[in-house]
Amino acid sequence: MKLHPQFPYALYLVISHEACKGKDMIQVAQQAIRGGVDIIQLREKKASEKLFLQRAQQLRELTEKHNVPLIINDNPKVASQVNAAGIHVGNRDSRPALLRKKPYFKERIIGYSIEYLSQLDNEQTATSDYLGISPVFRTDTKKDTVTEWGLEGISKIRQLTTKPLVGIGNLHQQNAGSVIRAGADCIAVVSAICGAEDPEKAAYELKNAILR
Numbered sequence: 001m002k003l004h005p006q007f008p009y010a011l012y013l014v015i016s017h018e019a020c021k022g023k024d025m026i027q028v029a030q031q032a033i034r035g036g037v038d039i040i041q042l043r044e045k046k047a048s049e050k051l052f053l054q055r056a057q058q059l060r061e062l063t064e065k066h067n068v069p070l071i072i073n074d075n076p077k078v079a080s081q082v083n084a085a086g087i088h089v090g091n092r093d094s095r096p097a098l099l100r101k102k103p104y105f106k107e108r109i110i111g112y113s114i115e116y117l118s119q120l121d122n123e124q125t126a127t128s129d130y131l132g133i134s135p136v137f138r139t140d141t142k143k144d145t146v147t148e149w150g151l152e153g154i155s156k157i158r159q160l161t162t163k164p165l166v167g168i169g170n171l172h173q174q175n176a177g178s179v180i181r182a183g184a185d186c187i188a189v190v191s192a193i194c195g196a197e198d199p200e201k202a203a204y205e206l207k208n209a210i211l212r
């Protein structure tokens, strides 16, 4: 597998306190980094702004030590407060084209979720650094989704854009390879690592399945 020159990351961990199910989130992230995770997104959908910021600061300390980019989900204020590498937004969040005009995000990573094919022609896609294929397969981790793209959807999107593509949604060791072969540049997971008994081993095996 060849890494995308504009987004040289193969394994993307999307983490939250809740997804770690009682395990310490920072420890899970540390184990995942040891196992081979290349980039991490903090996605706190239920935490207060104060708790989101606290968790982001803790994760920023860890990721900085390991030189792993930290992406913040949805919240531009938290992203700039912790000096994150970037932000991930969807259709119900701040728009990439507007974020790009803010000094903080001029040179930062902006990820954008693709739920409809028509989005590929919009200004938001043009100003984003990578596209989330949202979702590849339906998942219980996020139920408010629109299109289940499947492998055929990835291939179709691959033909329509050269932007880095990040597959997300029910991805694991058994299907990661086929998602990459269909045209994704990177695999993003929550449960396959956060819910694993041994997050380091899970990340290691996923990375091997991607790079194989």
Ligand SMILES: Cc1ncc(COP(=O)(O)OP(=O)(O)O)c(N)n1
Binding pocket: 012, 014, 041, 043, 073, 074, 088, 089, 090, 091, 092, 093, 111, 112, 113, 131, 132, 133, 134, 142, 166, 168, 188
């Ligand atoms: C890598 C990646 N892809 C897609 C998403 C989903 O973002 P969004 O559509 O804004 O939904 P929420 O995550 O905010 O519920 C993502 N977070 N990361």
Ligand SMILES: Cc1nc(C(=O)O)sc1CCOP(=O)(O)O
Binding pocket: 014, 043, 113, 132, 133, 134, 135, 136, 139, 140, 141, 142, 145, 168, 169, 170, 171, 188, 189, 190, 191, 192
């Ligand atoms: C954060 C997120 N975004 C999605 C999307 O479809 O945009 S699916 C998802 C959760 C993915 O969790 P799991 O790896 O446990 O299936």
Ligand SMILES: [Mg+2]
Binding pocket: 073, 074, 088, 089, 090, 092, 093
């Ligand atoms: Mg969002």
